[in-house]
Amino acid sequence: MILPGATIGVLGGGQLGRMFTLAAKVMGYQVVVLDPDPASPAGQVANVHLKADYRDAVALLRMGSLCDAVTTEFENVPATSLDMLAKHCLVAPSPQALAVAQDRLMEKSRAREFGCDTAPFANIESEADLAQAWHEIGAPALLKTRRLGYDGKGQARVNSLDELAAAFAELGNVPCLLEGFLPLEREVSVVLARNQADEIAFFPLAENQHRDGILDISIVPARVPEKLADDARRMAAGLAHGLDYVGVMAVEFFLLRGEANASNENTPGRIVFNEMAPRPHNSGHYTLDACATDQFQQQVRALCGLTLGDPRLLSPVVMVNLLGDVWTPQPDWNTLLRHPGVQLHLYGKAEARPGRKMGHYNCLAPDLADALALALETRAALGIGA
Numbered sequence: 001m002i003l004p005g006a007t008i009g010v011l012g013g014g015q016l017g018r019m020f021t022l023a024a025k026v027m028g029y030q031v032v033v034l035d036p037d038p039a040s041p042a043g044q045v046a047n048v049h050l051k052a053d054y055r056d057a058v059a060l061l062r063m064g065s066l067c068d069a070v071t072t073e074f075e076n077v078p079a080t081s082l083d084m085l086a087k088h089c090l091v092a093p094s095p096q097a098l099a100v101a102q103d104r105l106m107e108k109s110r111a112r113e114f115g116c117d118t119a120p121f122a123n124i125e126s127e128a129d130l131a132q133a134w135h136e137i138g139a140p141a142l143l144k145t146r147r148l149g150y151d152g153k154g155q156a157r158v159n160s161l162d163e164l165a166a167a168f169a170e171l172g173n174v175p176c177l178l179e180g181f182l183p184l185e186r187e188v189s190v191v192l193a194r195n196q197a198d199e200i201a202f203f204p205l206a207e208n209q210h211r212d213g214i215l216d217i218s219i220v221p222a223r224v225p226e227k228l229a230d231d232a233r234r235m236a237a238g239l240a241h242g243l244d245y246v247g248v249m250a251v252e253f254f255l256l257r258g259e260a261n262a263s264n265e266n267t268p269g270r271i272v273f274n275e276m277a278p279r280p281h282n283s284g285h286y287t288l289d290a291c292a293t294d295q296f297q298q299q300v301r302a303l304c305g306l307t308l309g310d311p312r313l314l315s316p317v318v319m320v321n322l323l324g325d326v327w328t329p330q331p332d333w334n335t336l337l338r339h340p341g342v343q344l345h346l347y348g349k350a351e352a353r354p355g356r357k358m359g360h361y362n363c364l365a366p367d368l369a370d371a372l373a374l375a376l377e378t379r380a381a382l383g384i385g386a
């Protein structure tokens with residue numbers, strides 16, 4: 001167990017690293033952040049900010065010698081950096097778990113192995129694989145780069161073999177997955193924490209709505225039948241256990257539309273795994289104000305080998321993301337903050353750019369319908385389009 005007073009570290013100084021750092025400091029830990037950006041959101045609040053590249057051996061050595069344990073806020077950390085750090089301190093999640101999250105083929109294959117349903121998928125390494133993949137998946141389909149895709153980037157919808165070939169070239173002939181395009185009813189996520197003792201704590205399911213491929217709002221509790229929520233938790237736990245995962249992870253699922261059966265009744269639909277994030281997640285930011293323990297306190301607890309905190313939901317909540325698009329030059333904070341049920345979180349980013357995550361706010365109300373109404377009303381008042 002690594003107890004308060006000790007020093008812990010995070011690779012990456014974005015908003016997730018910042019919220020981890022703040023949570024750790026509240027609990028009495030010292031925090032080291034590694035991020036090359038001198039103005040990084042987490043660097044601003046850390047005890048020590050190492051301003052160096054993620055592959056910088058000297059900085060990694062310093063981090064490893066200062067810290068008892070290190071975690072990460074992003075999945076694409078170079079494996080060699082994690083291996084270097086792991087020689088000096090505890091690293092969680094493990095380099096192996098991160099490697100799975102870095103590659104959609106590995107991710108979906110392991111997810112299936114550990115009991116998750118997924119969309120049908122086929123691997124495409126080169127042009128030679130296109131025809132076979134098309135034969136297996138067929139129209140409609142989504143082509144996704146295996147690596148470095150995020151917020152809907154690095155993917156294309158295709159309806160024929162010709163379109164597939166063109167999209168593959170457009171994405172740079174890099175290794176891809178071709179996925180069957182599924183009839184989505186809703187998108188939901190499960191944020192969970194697992195510790196070394198194989199204890200798992202689930203935060204309530206979030207129902208997520210996106211705009212232009214970026215998360216827009218999360219509605220909690222998600223409006224899905226309890227049986228399907230159980231399926232999502234079971235699959236997420238199977239994956240966490242199978243990967244021997246230690247830390248907080250988010251698992252994104254699709255709820256598929258039910259189909260009319262022989263007697264013309266609608267079947268209830270089905271839960272299908274989409275992807276995992278080996279870290280806290282944007283769709284878990286509602287926990288900051290609405291749960292007994294939030295996802296960043298939980299990340300500290302899991303990393304430090306403590307008992308996991310109570311993930312219970314204390315109030316219905318709707319989270320709204322604030323992107324740089326509404327900085328013209330600043331959102332009208334008064335409009336937002338005159339509502340007592342609104343909790344604002346800004347990430348300390350000086351420069352606002354379209355699509356850049358600048359902050360979020362949580363709308364709390366005793367009733368989910370009221371929380372949603374408050375979210376939609378404030379969102380419209382801030383000029384975030386419908």
Ligand code: AMP
Pocket residue numbers: 119142149150151152153179180181182183184187210213274275
């Ligand atoms: P991803 O990068 O895999 O999270 O995909 C980005 C978005 O594309 C998801 O949030 C879904 O809205 C949509 N999407 C991804 N995969 C599929 C699929 N197999 N079928 C239908 N929609 C999908």
